[in-house]
Amino acid sequence: MTLFKQIMIAVITFGIMIFMAVGYLNFKSLNGYINDQLGENARHTANSLGLALKPIIDPDDMSLAQTMINSMFDSGRYKLIKLEDVDGKVLIENSQQTVVKDIPEWFYKIAKFEAPIADSEIMTGWAKFGTLYVQGSTALAYNELYTNSKNIFNFLLLMIIVTLVVAYFALKAIFRPLMKVQDQAEAILDNKFIIQKRIPFTADLKKMVLAMNSMVSKVKDIFEREAATLSKYQELLYKDTMSGANNRRFFQTKFSEYLASEEYSSGVALLVSFKDLINLKSTLGFEKWQSVVMKIAQILQEKSIHNDKNAIVARLNDNDFIVLSYGRNSSNFLALCDEIMNEFKKLYANFALNDSEYPVNAAIVEYSPNSDIKTLLTSADVTLASSRLAGSFTYKVFNENQNTLVIGKEKYKELIFDSIKEDEFKFAAQKVIDLNSNFEQYELYLRLVDKDGVWRMASYFMPMVNELNLGAMLDLHILNRVARILPENILPSGNLAINLGKEILNSDENFSKLEATLKKISQISKYKNYIEIPNKDDISIESIVKLTKKLKELGFGFGFDHFELNAKGIEKLKEFNPDYVKIQSNVLIDFLSDRSGVNTKQSLDVVLSSKDIILIAIGVEGEEQKKKLIDLGIKNMQGIYIDEIKNIGW
Numbered sequence: 001m002t003l004f005k006q007i008m009i010a011v012i013t014f015g016i017m018i019f020m021a022v023g024y025l026n027f028k029s030l031n032g033y034i035n036d037q038l039g040e041n042a043r044h045t046a047n048s049l050g051l052a053l054k055p056i057i058d059p060d061d062m063s064l065a066q067t068m069i070n071s072m073f074d075s076g077r078y079k080l081i082k083l084e085d086v087d088g089k090v091l092i093e094n095s096q097q098t099v100v101k102d103i104p105e106w107f108y109k110i111a112k113f114e115a116p117i118a119d120s121e122i123m124t125g126w127a128k129f130g131t132l133y134v135q136g137s138t139a140l141a142y143n144e145l146y147t148n149s150k151n152i153f154n155f156l157l158l159m160i161i162v163t164l165v166v167a168y169f170a171l172k173a174i175f176r177p178l179m180k181v182q183d184q185a186e187a188i189l190d191n192k193f194i195i196q197k198r199i200p201f202t203a204d205l206k207k208m209v210l211a212m213n214s215m216v217s218k219v220k221d222i223f224e225r226e227a228a229t230l231s232k233y234q235e236l237l238y239k240d241t242m243s244g245a246n247n248r249r250f251f252q253t254k255f256s257e258y259l260a261s262e263e264y265s266s267g268v269a270l271l272v273s274f275k276d277l278i279n280l281k282s283t284l285g286f287e288k289w290q291s292v293v294m295k296i297a298q299i300l301q302e303k304s305i306h307n308d309k310n311a312i313v314a315r316l317n318d319n320d321f322i323v324l325s326y327g328r329n330s331s332n333f334l335a336l337c338d339e340i341m342n343e344f345k346k347l348y349a350n351f352a353l354n355d356s357e358y359p360v361n362a363a364i365v366e367y368s369p370n371s372d373i374k375t376l377l378t379s380a381d382v383t384l385a386s387s388r389l390a391g392s393f394t395y396k397v398f399n400e401n402q403n404t405l406v407i408g409k410e411k412y413k414e415l416i417f418d419s420i421k422e423d424e425f426k427f428a429a430q431k432v433i434d435l436n437s438n439f440e441q442y443e444l445y446l447r448l449v450d451k452d453g454v455w456r457m458a459s460y461f462m463p464m465v466n467e468l469n470l471g472a473m474l475d476l477h478i479l480n481r482v483a484r485i486l487p488e489n490i491l492p493s494g495n496l497a498i499n500l501g502k503e504i505l506n507s508d509e510n511f512s513k514l515e516a517t518l519k520k521i522s523q524i525s526k527y528k529n530y531i532e533i534p535n536k537d538d539i540s541i542e543s544i545v546k547l548t549k550k551l552k553e554l555g556f557g558f559g560f561d562h563f564e565l566n567a568k569g570i571e572k573l574k575e576f577n578p579d580y581v582k583i584q585s586n587v588l589i590d591f592l593s594d595r596s597g598v599n600t601k602q603s604l605d606v607v608l609s610s611k612d613i614i615l616i617a618i619g620v621e622g623e624e625q626k627k628k629l630i631d632l633g634i635k636n637m638q639g640i641y642i643d644e645i646k647n648i649g650w
Helices: 002-054 062-074 105-110 138-189 205-240 248-260 280-285 286-307 330-350 374-391 409-421 458-467 469-486 508-523 540-556 569-575 583-592 600-609 625-632
Strands: 080-083 089-093 117-124 127-136 269-272 312-315 320-326 360-367 396-397 425-434 441-449 496-499 530-534 558-562 579-586 614-618
Touching: 002 062, 002 080, 002 117, 002 127, 062 080, 062 089, 062 127, 089 205, 105 441, 127 138, 138 530, 205 248, 205 569, 205 583, 205 600, 248 312, 248 320, 248 374, 248 579, 269 286, 269 330, 269 374, 280 286, 280 320, 280 579, 286 312, 286 330, 286 540, 330 396, 374 469, 374 600, 409 458, 409 469, 425 469, 441 458, 441 469, 458 469, 469 496, 469 508, 508 558, 530 540, 540 569, 569 600, 583 614, 583 625, 600 614
Parallel strands: 360 396, 441 496, 496 530, 530 558, 558 579, 579 614
Antiparallel strands: 080 089, 080 127, 117 127, 269 320, 269 360, 312 320, 425 441
């Protein structure tokens, strides 16, 4: 319970106690006063009526006295008016039962009135004629006490309410700096750094706010410094300083990551080679030569990104550049090559370069899960040699059957729809382990069982799924299938990790369907499940914000798959609060083991631990990798060496 609530409860309790005490004292005082008034009124009436009866009293004719007494009694203010002679004989008597109306029974029981009987002697001359007795009616007393008590109660209640409202807003004003301090502390957990600009006048609160502001500033500086260290180191390690493109090291680690993944393990590479580009330096001079190199990288980057937002451009050596795209085939690169070569022709013309002396050629090579870097580059070199025979500004395609479907788009679309309808998409699973046994999950992989009963990996069908924009439909099918088979205990017993693509996140209509399906899963599952999304720039920030908010509401966890330790990646960690990030093991080992990165692990730990983000190394394929990761302090792992990918059921 917050301090504010505690103080408000104390104020309310104190107010109720004051209300009850004041109410009780007022009630007792009013009760006593009305009771005294009953006696006083009875005595006054007895005396005044006695004096009025004295001149008209006649023992032989009491009609006039009867009339006067009746008139007095009919006012309703008296319970008894009685006249007795000196012998105690009742001459006249008027009385009535006490009937209390319009007040609660409990009030009648609490407020007891004992109306006294007043008397007055009636004289005729010097002789005593009799005695007059008068007793007031308690019914009026009860009504008067109830009405006055109710008015006092309402007044006190109003005062209490006004006091509490004033106290509430007064405490709010006093506690506002404390609440903002709380907001500052909570914001730090999300790596959001808030500085209070309004400093309170209260000395104690002022010191606290200033101290908190100072701490927030220091934490912000630490986080940004470590994040900048990671970003800078990543750039130094993987950037070609001359061209501004990625370097060979980056390409090697990225290509290994692609091959180890499910979705990215097939695609196409474009090798662009400039003959004697390095020797052009002596012809043009360093500055112009550098401009040419940078312009080459710029052309490749702009055109490739336009063709595929996730394309990678790297400089392999002095003369060669490579473009890598997953989920594509050679036909997707033909138009791109034409555009690139046209731009190179313009570049050569601007710098008056002789294309026969410094020819440029390109080779297009597809890759599959069975490929490796050596095979890819060898195939590219062979194709490049064939391209050079055709002259400058030409390109060739390496022809080799790959493990991809080579059918028309319409046929492929039909295949996808039929596979969904016939429930031919199945699951495989791989376990993520924590060597300390604190974190565990099973990642689900999609499989397509073809007509021959062969279980096909995602790389077999996902490239065309993406090209046909069927990703959202397939994701919804997958999630609905998970919801459908969860009660059947077919899936692994434990936390599940399910991957989603960008298409389902970037559409409001698809997102509402996604929300409904996730709600079904959360209601059925006994475990905490996770949604993974790829760390791609083409997924809008707004979409991720909406997703993470909904996942939190439904009890799901959230993670980034194939996370990259670059500036954009670090910014995403600052914006969101994932439960974990998955990074390729080769990338981690290469990134953290480099001699120039002695402080990189510390920076990574600061950035991740500040948000309680778990780091998972994926693609662990052997004991050596596992040992290196352990030496680097990484305990959470996934890969075929940790656990084989197992087809589920059927």
